Amino acid sequence: MSLGIVFLSEVMGTMMLTLLGCGVVANVALKGSKGLAGGTLMVNWGWGLAVMAGVFVAAKSGAHLNPAVTVGILSSGADEYAPNVAVSFASTLTYFGAEMVGAFIGAVVCWLAYKQHFDAEPVAANKLGVFSTGPAIRSYGWNVVTEIVGTFVLVFIILHFGGGVAGLGPLPVALLVVGIGASLGGPTGYAINPARDLGPRIAHALLPIKGKGSSDWSYAWVPVVGPLIGGALGGLMTQWMPDLLAAAA
Template sequence: MSPFIAEIIGTAILILLGNGVVANVLLNKTNGKDGGWIVITWGWGIAVFVAVFTMGQFSGAHINPAVTVGLAMAGLFEWSLVPAYIVAQIIGGVLGAFLVWLSYKDHFHETRDESLILACHSTIPNIRNYPANFMTETIGTLLLVFGVLYLASPGFIGANGELLETIVIDGNEVGFGLGALSALPVGLLVLGIGLSLGGPTGYAINPARDLGPRIAHALLPISNKGSSDWAYSWVPVAAPIAGGFLAAGLYLLLSS
């Protein structure tokens, strides 16, 4: 499978399950109505796990422009592939949001609150303070990408402090890594970020996660929808990219 197709599919899975749990909790007449923040954060953690578990073998399952940029800056990904990956991730975000709308179409129709409908697509700050919102998203993404960078470059520490990808045990060369299970710590990391840092902004920590569904919100014939809040849209795009750069810089500093 093409890695770009895999990024579209992976990001679509992320948004389908992630925004799907938000819709289940927020929209009227669902089985999950008023399930609360714990349900939402667990749903997002599982969404990341499934997306990485299924598509990681084809593209690395970045499913996040901030991760792609961070990996490239750290020297773990080719810069020439970054634009195509980001475009694929945004397309996947739009597709995932469309699938959520199809799944909950009747419930969107039954919901009159415009802010709840928008929240099923993109993030909304609870206190609109752009510098503070930017800082929160930057810190959350820094933590995410910093963790991913170490998962993306596993190895053994040699006697001289060098990073070894394999070691010899009883005459056999043994590699390091969790394989597909590496998706689990990424999902748990996102869960932890949501539980600890998600309160102020809803923790986009991913430009494609916010921008793709926001585009879908603007384009889809959703009943009772209001503004797509483009005035805020730059924050969950620019701040995660800044967080990705900072995470890569910290990773390189600690690795030098």
């Protein structure tokens, strides 16, 4: 498979994920929306279904949709990122670039869909919350730990039981994301995906959003570094599991 097809597949899948994921937050958070105050579980389910939609769209490229998943596959020792897509420096950069571009575009389209509600919303933090995550209690070290744990769960389960996102299947991945959000999403809003957070945060900074306030760049490294570490650990643990099980037998 050509890297051009991989790029387009990941861009479209990640765009759909981010459009629908940011969209459910906008529906719950922005003034005048019919979903206003829908609650955390609505957001959890919305993000889970957003992931499912993205996995369907990007199935051809393995539906990584997330640099942490790409890093997890890399650290697991796999030879391929998807059928007929060899692990290499060029393919790794292709996945990273596509995921970032797709996440940015999805956030921009979400803003267009909710433009009037962004204009009507008086609280800048609610607007930023549509685009990116933030901590309930700001403690950078512990916030990183939370993101590591959540992303480890995501990547380890995907790789250990399914051999990849597309291998596990769109619905199980969706339910896994819902479960992570419901169980581990409270402290940081569970980015568990560097592109999902950084791409929309860049969009927030660049778009002409009325009264948008700060993009909170002092926190922006947490949902990048934490998920990358968690993804790498998930991949490594997948690689080590056969030896650990053999040693315990």
